[in-house]
Amino acid sequence: MQYKRLVTEGQIPVLGLGTWLIGGGQEPDYTDDKNAISTIKNAIHLGYTHIDTAEMYGGGHTEELVGKAIQDFSRKEIFVTTKVRNTKLRYNDVLQSVKESLHRLQTNYIDLLLIHAPSNTIPISETLRAFDSLVEAKLVKYIGVSNFQVDQLIEAQQHTKNKIVANQIEYSLLTRNTGRYAENKDMETKTIPYCQQNNIIIIAERPIERGLLLKSHPLLDKLEVKYNKTKAQIAINWLISKQNVVTIPKSTNEKRLMENLGALGWKMDKEDTKLLDEAQFVS
Numbered sequence: 001m002q003y004k005r006l007v008t009e010g011q012i013p014v015l016g017l018g019t020w021l022i023g024g025g026q027e028p029d030y031t032d033d034k035n036a037i038s039t040i041k042n043a044i045h046l047g048y049t050h051i052d053t054a055e056m057y058g059g060g061h062t063e064e065l066v067g068k069a070i071q072d073f074s075r076k077e078i079f080v081t082t083k084v085r086n087t088k089l090r091y092n093d094v095l096q097s098v099k100e101s102l103h104r105l106q107t108n109y110i111d112l113l114l115i116h117a118p119s120n121t122i123p124i125s126e127t128l129r130a131f132d133s134l135v136e137a138k139l140v141k142y143i144g145v146s147n148f149q150v151d152q153l154i155e156a157q158q159h160t161k162n163k164i165v166a167n168q169i170e171y172s173l174l175t176r177n178t179g180r181y182a183e184n185k186d187m188e189t190k191t192i193p194y195c196q197q198n199n200i201i202i203i204a205e206r207p208i209e210r211g212l213l214l215k216s217h218p219l220l221d222k223l224e225v226k227y228n229k230t231k232a233q234i235a236i237n238w239l240i241s242k243q244n245v246v247t248i249p250k251s252t253n254e255k256r257l258m259e260n261l262g263a264l265g266w267k268m269d270k271e272d273t274k275l276l277d278e279a280q281f282v283s
């Protein structure tokens, strides 16, 4: 696995495993637990040592599945990211949420704790005071945010003594400056350059836009042949070729987990990266 430097001493794997829809959507789904746990274990064996989850996923059940899967491994080999939902950002709610996440994850620390999305009602100073106390108590190693724009990143950093090390945002060949939600805008022109200049890792979520990116496209079709790689591998390789960008494709299929790992360890010619930078993709 390749890594990117997190802050001065830490590192984050370039490719991680997304877990949205493993063990349910907003609500828990217990029907496929055995497969889900063995898929996550298998992914870790294959090299996916960063697992991205959230208290919201599967109404908490996804964290339970991740917790069961990681028990077979040395804890320090795994980098666990989880997120506090934006309705739980009051000081005491954050502490309670993280206590519950740690319990479900069966671990005594979280590597990276993110604010899942900004809140319009709860002051960020209150949330980050709780994040700071969790770092102080060594329950959380690194803190970050998700779906934040530049002004929100600047404000957040002013309210914590810890470095905001990461911003998880929707970013792929398809969603350049405009994502699904109103808050996901200006990623390429504003948020990413700001993160790159300020030593913040960009965790690109939905790297293949749930498969939408894998449709025929003249440039992707051409690059597939030129590099003997699949469209998913090209889309992921394009992301991680960028300064400070790591990503977290979700798959529960061994063949596709392997395929996505095949996005690592090679480089496209600069001209092709530029063509992709300039290409238009539509869903």
Ligand SMILES: NC(=O)c1ccc[n+]([C@@H]2O[C@H](COP(=O)([O-])OP(=O)(O)OC[C@H]3O[C@@H](n4cnc5c(N)ncnc54)[C@H](OP(=O)(O)O)[C@@H]3O)[C@@H](O)[C@H]2O)c1
Residues within 6 Å of the ligand: 017, 018, 019, 020, 021, 052, 053, 116, 146, 147, 168, 169, 204, 205, 206, 207, 208, 209, 210, 211, 214, 232, 233, 248, 249, 250, 251, 252, 253, 256, 257, 259, 260
């Ligand atoms: N912070 C946020 O607000 C936020 C929002 C959305 C997502 N996320 C995180 O980002 C992760 C990734 O996003 P996502 O799961 O929405 O979308 P994604 O990773 O872009 O796509 C996942 C979908 O594509 C399929 N897939 C994976 N690899 C493939 C390949 N090589 N070829 C064809 N199909 C492939 C998967 O199916 P199979 O499982 O059948 O392979 C799954 O249906 C999430 O799981 C979650 O952890 C965070």
